[in-house]
Amino acid sequence: MVCSHILSNVDSIESKVPVNTVVYKDDCMYNFDTAENNELGLDVCLKCFQSYSRGDYDYTSEHCKDSSHSTFLNVVKRLKPVDEKDIEERQNKMAKLEIKEFKEEEVYDIKYNIYCSIDNETFKLEEVPDKYQQLSDSVIKSNSSSRQEDIKAWEQEILPCEHSIEIQQFKSNVDLSKCTQCELKENLWICLHCGALGCGREQFGSNTPGNSHALKHYEMSQHPVAVKLGSLSADDIDNYDAYCYQCNDEVKIPNLLQYLKTFDIDLQKAVKTEKNLIELNLDQNLNWEFQLDGANGEKLKPIFGGNFTGLSNLGNSCYLNSVVQGLFDLDAYQQYFKDKQFPTYQQISNPSKDLKSQMLKIYNGLSSGKYSKPNVLKGDDYQLGIKPTMFKSLIGEEHPEFKTNKQQDAFEFLIYLLDKLDSEYGYDLNKSFKSILTSKVLCSNCFKGSARDDLVDNLSLNIEDEVLKIEEGQKTYKEVELIDSFKQYCEDEIIEGFKCEKCNETTNAIKSVGFKSFPKNLIVNINRIKLENWVPIKINVPVNIPEKIDLSDFRVELDENFEYKKEEKSQFTANEDIKNNLMQMGFPENRCIKALYKTGNNTLDEAMNWLFSHMEDADIDEPLVIEETKSEVSEELINNVMAMGFDHKLSKKALILNNSDPNAAVEWLFNNPNDDGELDTQPSKVDLAEEKPKLIEELTNSTISPHYKLKSIICHKGTSPHTGHYVIFIKKVIDGEEKWVLFNDEKVVECDESNIEDMKTNGYIYIFESV
Template structure:
């Protein structure tokens, strides 16, 4: 080795098994080891950088004085059948036969030691290298990358027992047989009823698995026979168990003992069929979503270019991918997180752990999606049509979900709930990117909530800043087809907003009348947002189970809000105004029992809904919260990010009406807790009494973070004035994006995004609908848009 390439051994750090080693993509871009320059893995901090367009390796070296890198390149091998093996684009994930595959079986790996300051490299292995360098290199090469650790866990589904599997009673039938379905000739996809032993075929499944649903028919004829087990799945380490009542895959305690009732010894069974988990994984990876059209099943045409980059599915990450595709199609998010010159310097300098910084990850995604550098055909696949390889948002997914009960897992999640969670996270952390204000401000608008006493015409008007509306779907069941599928009458977004706008009659404690009166509650738009987000409420309760309905919503590309404005104060009405003003918002986050939350999660309820229910019922347990959820499943605010907010006046002595306080005190409640109950329930005595009985152990203390609330109040005041000043009176909108969901449950199935884009076709630019189905980005056709009608889950309109 020449003297000019002498190595400072003190700068070399040998990673241990607990060290973070990044070798999947660059910290600031989606360049990978498959690119011509490979990746440069810092031998001091073990982060990966690239020498691509933006010279991130050089920047890291100069900013942090880390000079020595392991240059790491992968070249895909071609096997004897001339098919290209590529573990980064699995066509199927099959667990029936598990064998360890080494990287060296799939790739040729080339390494060298790169000295950045001298711009010199020496090949590795090299006998002239000091032992410490060789040890560090081997440790890096043999380590499991941070991304791969996430991928390993991404295929694990958390399946838990349900209440029906905990107290299972067995009564075996007399004609027990395990050869074929009791109702037809099928001898595969067989499910045994764990209550009586009846053998029935299952539903037809993804991948061509046949089924006539006779196991489900048996449960309908025997309403307390909830649990069935798939015979072909049985082995000592896995078994498919399903609860028809919960409509979920579950675990059954003491399954081996229960099966022995029917003469089945699980230790002697050899698994012959794919499990539901494997079928779900294949479905998530391969979901076509009409990727072929016409009688000849012609594949849709992939397109490439700036703003046309797809995401690689990380297992069950399509909910996240569809949300990010929509957000980064909005001008405010492009302006905030896309820089033509790559990651801004201030996110590289002084940002030693970019993998822990959400804003950096957003800039990385902005560059990946919008630059066009990664939107090119992936020639290393066996598919005839060459789609993209797709960028992997692994770092962002891990970081944004940290600490969250659902988004930190690798299970499929609700895209709309993730949308709200992400928006809320960006606002709380004040992540503005290159803007002076939040990019989420473009989603904000003012809703007018008006309550009018029918007795005295006293009116109370409250203006609320929000960033979406939940609208009911007009459900009219027409018939069922020969397969039992429900056929619904078509509706429109416009009709659903009309239903949302309808006045509501309720009992109201009128401040002028001084007692309960009938009142009319109305809601309407006071301002029009730049982007209007609408969530049709497709989740309804069927047999006490949250189920998605496929009511077709007519595909209309325009929407007018002119008929949905708030009415304001009308002639003959008198507005009630608090003497102390609207007050300030105080947040007091309660503590919930995690075991209770988990049991409600298992029933299919989302975190926001669970928290709303537990807070409303005084944290009294899963059953009480579940009953509350069933009663309030259609509440318009049920999916809003949970925040235990109370509206109080700044002068503590004027928080509540003294007469109401006295009435509660006369019932035996202390003044402190009575005051809190009234504040939490906006002065409604009946609701306060219910809250008091649900919260007998509450200490009545309201914690206030004055400084934080002052900041939030100031920001909201500024935003309120800004929205009022910028309001557009026309209220005309055009549809620019839709997130669609296929499947009966939001916790399974598949999400895709349709976005109106300007694309170049035959040399001409025109606006067309583009389908983003993970890494597959294609021009949509009429058949696709027809599917949107029954699967549209989140609609995004832009103000004209």
């Protein structure tokens, strides 16, 4: 007999999940308990369709008290028993389950019941009224929140480009057996313009060979669109590899079937012979070892417990995992979140949409040690790790790149995340990263000068890239010291043709920069991207691991000859780090500022692509001129964007967000296909402009030491920050001794000397702590 509360609630519940309702059934809203790892399973509320758990803390009961929602669908998943010989097959199934190719029922025994929180009783589905059974069946069949957020979790969002929509072809006889310029018979790409067959680039992180002859064909012919032959399949004609070399991106090709027939290739009879780029990416992310073997060939020792919790890779999310691990390792973050409480249901009805809730959830998940245990699905050597699905979805929902499942630049993400957290918390959380950099300019004629203070939370430094030798196309670089990059950053720079406001002479001036105050935690990015033949490449210069650094020599010195410039209000401030990266690649400053303005100040890639496509603009080198902001955009511009197939509401929003630039608006629309067109009119949660003067005064009077010890290094393997793999090495105290620990997604291991070379050649972001 079911309890009275279940019976009394029959009329108030739905018979199925309402249309467009998100069902949160992956993990608890407040911790990382799941139907698999919690003995009592997961309780899905049959009113708000959010999940809660009963364990160390009874979040289900708490939700019931806050919301008066008392009935839940209880889901318990237990691994099916298998023989030892079948363990490897099950692990392979679990890996494929991550990309939704296998059903959970193949791995788990799953039980569903109805739970009443008020009476603390559980009932079988067949015991409860039909309406509960119907609603439960609807919940079971519905996509989970993470599934609904990204229905193809590992696939990239690939769209046609202007070059792949209409392809001019030239009939020719084609030999499809091998590359026309070498003997390779795999990784072959056919030019859809003339049929030339060339091998692709070597796929980093895989055994796929390549000599880049398809790319060389494009450079000679300017035929941009090519397709990988081995990826074509009659069984899945929409899933293939195509690339536009002019756009430097993967593309879809409308009418591919007809284009292939020009060269006597029948897509409807094609048999796939090679892994496509998505599958190669998947293999790389799931199986990357990143030196998990020690100097003597033995496996590095896995570590478990509090503050040794891994983060599962959600699909190219290693950049996010590494950044999050680095931040939550710091005392500033641990102390800030230590005593924080989750807001109540009345305050925040959906924790998945509340950044403070998600940050607290991650803190609890990483620090508790509850989820850092050996797991049979990883062969008992590693843990499963926690999945920051809600956090990733929330933090990236307003960013065209971070909301995708493409690999991203960890440093760009770190900057973006710090800005988002500042807008949520004010300067309280990230105060330890803040410092004041003072730029000064001294006239060589009258010896008077000006100075300007900038509030910063990171530094991006150049490194010397002296090549010692080249063998088989591989460059060996001279090892460098990080302190030399600080010297270069702060050294005097001569400005020729300087117009002095004091003596009114045109002369030379000396420009330099230094620290007015030092941060408690110093974030340093080294610029490993270099432009070669207008192609950005990553340079693997070994940087000696700077266990300690002394920045005393880089403190700014001012005398009575300098006066401070007043802070000028500007309608647009270019992202300083991205601007510097672009300038280091050889682009003039005016071009860099204009590119960042036109692309929304978002990412290095977006700005660089804009620059490449606007190189011939007559006004490309003129200073940026911003017209007075208008609350409305012209109907003519709206109609121009609507001609691309977008409705009036979306077109107007895109133009408003992109300063009435129709090209940028169309690009924004393609990057935000699911946007509802509503303009966010809510005020900022925190007035940073109001807090800034107080923070600057506090930093000006601070006595933080310029002596630092290294806390962690985010490392990257790959040819570009947007490909390859990120991990983080963190200094931890183990058995009373400081040791390096490698956090490679969910794999957490104690390091030895074999990891030193990885840290030297792949170090990308360094986090220091003042001592």
